[in-house]
Amino acid sequence: MAVFDGGRRAGDPRGLPFFGSMAIGGVMGLSTRALLRLVLMVALGSLASVGWLSAAAQAATPVSKDEYRLGSGDAVRITVFQNPELSLEARVSESGVISYPLLGSVKLGGLSLTQAEKRIADGLREGNFVKQPQVSILVVTVRGSQASILGQVNKPGRYPLEQADTKLSDLLALAGGIAPNGSDTAVVSGQRSGKAFRKEVDVPLVLAGKQSEDIGIQAGDVVFIDRMPMVYIYGEVQKPGAFRLERDMTLMQALAAGGGLTLRGTQKGLRVNRRGSDGKVEALTPGMQDTLRDGDVVYVRESLF
Incomplete structure (x- = not known):
């Protein structure tokens, strides 16, 4: 064997x-x-x-979904290791292309940085210009992916989305947060899958860590923060005027915000003037635990005795 x-x-x-x-x-x-x-x-x-x-x-080298994708108007710096003559700064055109030495027009719009680096490296290698090109791309100015935030924020304006996974909370932070007279509701409008998109977001839930409310912001989105809801009190109260309508604020809480009733004021015959959806004003006589709405006008009568 x-x-x-x-x-x-x-x-x-x-x-x-x-x-x-x-x-x-x-x-x-x-x-x-x-x-x-x-x-x-x-x-x-x-x-x-x-x-x-x-x-x-x-x-084996997948592109992260969170990686920034180049858009029209972005300024990029392209560096080829040990080939300084091939390094340059360029701006992505409206059609998503740049002009690159030896390669001509190269389509980079919509690509991640990793994909853009590979596209240029492949062109240099396949054209026998550089045997083993090592290409790196740095975004100098972000212009292609921007979103706007308007209304009652501390720094309204247009902001670049430097990350693909930018959230509403990130954009609010860039804008310096909601101003003191801003609402707790953010209205996000834009496009998703080619269709109009609009969503009202409860900002306190976002700050409380509810991930489903902290929606992603995409290029071209507009975030609007309206003024805070107001309630108006006049008549026999210590401090008549306009007050912020807090969430689920009752008539009693509104009167307390106004400093309470004067010595001549009375709780009897309290009247709330409320504008309906048809634009007409209706006079109501709510209870002390009834909640108020934005724009309500509360009148406190003078006691007869």
């Missing part, structure tokens, strides 16, 4: 590996035509394996 030791056959005086000796013997016995066919098969198999490895390497 043959015994194998480290790929050698026991008793083999040549000391050659068993499989190696078999292969050599088989090759020596082949004709020239068969030998050429064998070499061709081995070469084709090597090329196929190289192509498979290249595809696998590309698939």
